[in-house]
Amino acid sequence: MSVRVQEAAFDFGAEANAFAARCRGAGAVVTFSGITRDLGRDALDRMVIEHYPGMTERALERIEAEARARWNLADALIIHRFGAMAPGDMIMMVATAARHRAEAFAAAEFLMDFLKSRAPFWKKEVTATGGESWVESRDADEAALKRW
Numbered sequence: 001m002s003v004r005v006q007e008a009a010f011d012f013g014a015e016a017n018a019f020a021a022r023c024r025g026a027g028a029v030v031t032f033s034g035i036t037r038d039l040g041r042d043a044l045d046r047m048v049i050e051h052y053p054g055m056t057e058r059a060l061e062r063i064e065a066e067a068r069a070r071w072n073l074a075d076a077l078i079i080h081r082f083g084a085m086a087p088g089d090m091i092m093m094v095a096t097a098a099r100h101r102a103e104a105f106a107a108a109e110f111l112m113d114f115l116k117s118r119a120p121f122w123k124k125e126v127t128a129t130g131g132e133s134w135v136e137s138r139d140a141d142e143a144a145l146k147r148w
Contacts, residue, residue: 023097
């Protein structure tokens with residue numbers, strides 16, 4: 001089980017392969033990555049993600065432990081970046097491994113929903129023209145959390 005909060009970019013393929021290699025006995029590995037997208041309005045120049053070191057890692061470790069308690073996971077991985085990211089940059093990755101795919105998928109979705117709505121990260125969009133706005137939580141993200 002692993003949680004990493006880092007500024008540096010990561011290699012999704014290398015992370016996924018290393019994760020799968022250490023999950024002997026698992027019948028399913030599920031991976032997901034979140035990517036900085038350009039929403040088309042004012043041409044997004046970058047997204048800046050802020051966090052409180054220590055507090056953020058503890059929050060992610062708690063939710064990862066909750067996923068392990070709910071599903072019989074062989075392993076789990078959360079990587080989340082902070083700092084400035086351009087459109088197309090990977091922001092985060094979740095990987096889960098379990099004996100059966102249903103548990104791996106459910107745990108991965110649970111972790112992703114938490115990261116989207118409750119993880120202590122603050123995101124600011126900066127446009128090519130210099131405009132800045134903080135990203136607000138969306139009703140759909142909050143609704144997704146309620147199913148857990």
